[in-house]
Amino acid sequence: NYRAAIGTPALALDLNGNENQRAGGSSCSETPDEEDVKGPEPEIDGRLYINRVYHISSERMFQLLFTPSRFMQRFLDSRKVFDLEYTPWQSDGNGNQTRTLTYTITLNNPLIGKFTTATDTQVKGQEGQSYFVQTEVFTHDVPYHDYFFSVHKYFITRTSKHKCRLRVCSNLKYKKQPWGLVKTFIERNSWSGLDDYFKQLGWSSWHRSPPIEPIRGVYIHLFLMCHYLQYVSCSCPPPHCKAPWNLLELWIHFVSLIPVFLSLLHVSPVYQKRKVMGPAVRGALQDSITTLEQLKSSLLLLQKSFEVMNKSKSEESSDH
Structure with a gap:
């Protein structure tokens, strides 16, 4: 045995x-x-x-x-x-x-x-x-x-x-x-x-099976962000707060790209020696860059939405 x-x-x-x-x-x-x-x-x-x-x-x-x-x-x-x-x-x-x-x-x-x-x-x-x-x-x-x-x-x-x-x-x-x-x-x-x-x-x-720490950091941030966005999405009526919904979709797409990101952390020794990048790697990098740019735009929009909401609440409080 x-x-x-x-x-x-x-x-x-x-x-x-x-x-x-x-x-x-x-x-x-x-x-x-x-x-x-x-x-x-x-x-x-x-x-x-x-x-x-x-x-x-x-x-x-x-x-x-x-x-x-x-x-x-x-x-x-x-x-x-x-x-x-x-x-x-x-x-x-x-x-x-x-x-x-x-x-x-x-x-x-x-x-x-x-x-x-x-x-x-x-x-x-x-x-x-x-x-x-x-x-x-x-x-x-x-x-x-x-x-x-x-x-x-x-x-x-x-x-x-x-x-x-x-x-x-x-x-x-x-x-x-x-x-x-x-x-x-x-x-x-x-x-x-x-x-x-x-x-x-x-x-x-x-x-x-890459080392634990980088993966754990990525997943913790994704976990917290996704749950936060779900909370915001449920707290705000969709017609008045579209940014979180779009952002949540982007984060879901971002999660799907995690295996690609991890594979890019360990580029094949063949590519390292030749100092060239295959079409698949170039495509994955471009998709990642595009997604991150969209995330940045959505985060800025979300920040602006919160500023407007906070300003409106402040004005309502002052009126009362």
Whole structure:
């Protein structure tokens, strides 16, 4: 089960921050009404590739990684993994669930070939809202494939309602012991491929879940403004106070553009190197500028409306 899979604590793990997080990120902040959920430390076997807190629930993280999610489909497409087939999860009688995947991996390595088929056996355990998945991957068309396989462990730990920590580690296991040069060949090529795979997976996941603080600031301001505008709209008869209604519509449009704004915070490294901006990015920027200009005009109109209303009330009070 999940707790059995966790094992003994791993002293190298960072409980308070992100070991591999970029400087300036702040993915460990808490909302005032949430506290970290402390759980047992996972036993790290082999290389620790990912150890990061993400601003999504543990259930959502599991869905992203272990269901046919759009994120995973795009990631596998980028890795040129195809012919994916899998069986449904089935109980193994020990409180866990298992399934088997088969797929073809593009290698493009002259030493080991262009493609290889693979069989991936996965075991899933769950305790509450935390998940453990162990996968054993056997490749069938690479040199010395009958000597080894790779084992990968995914620990998805709930830390709060909308946050989780993802830890991923990998190791190579041998079905039979190879002699020196063969073992060197296996490990050099296997680790090189795994390093590249999990580096891209960690980067893609980080882009999927940007740091908490910028998002929280945007949403708090939007939340307060939208509720304030709703209050004003309900307090003023629409014929005499049209500005709030128009402004509310603009804010709703602004909310719909948030994913675009967040994606612009992390421009693709390809664009950064080429110093060019694609049509989609240019269009998103132009839409954002237009929306903000409309918001500015509506806010000024709203301010003027309040001034007129306050002046009218003052005159009425003086008359009485």
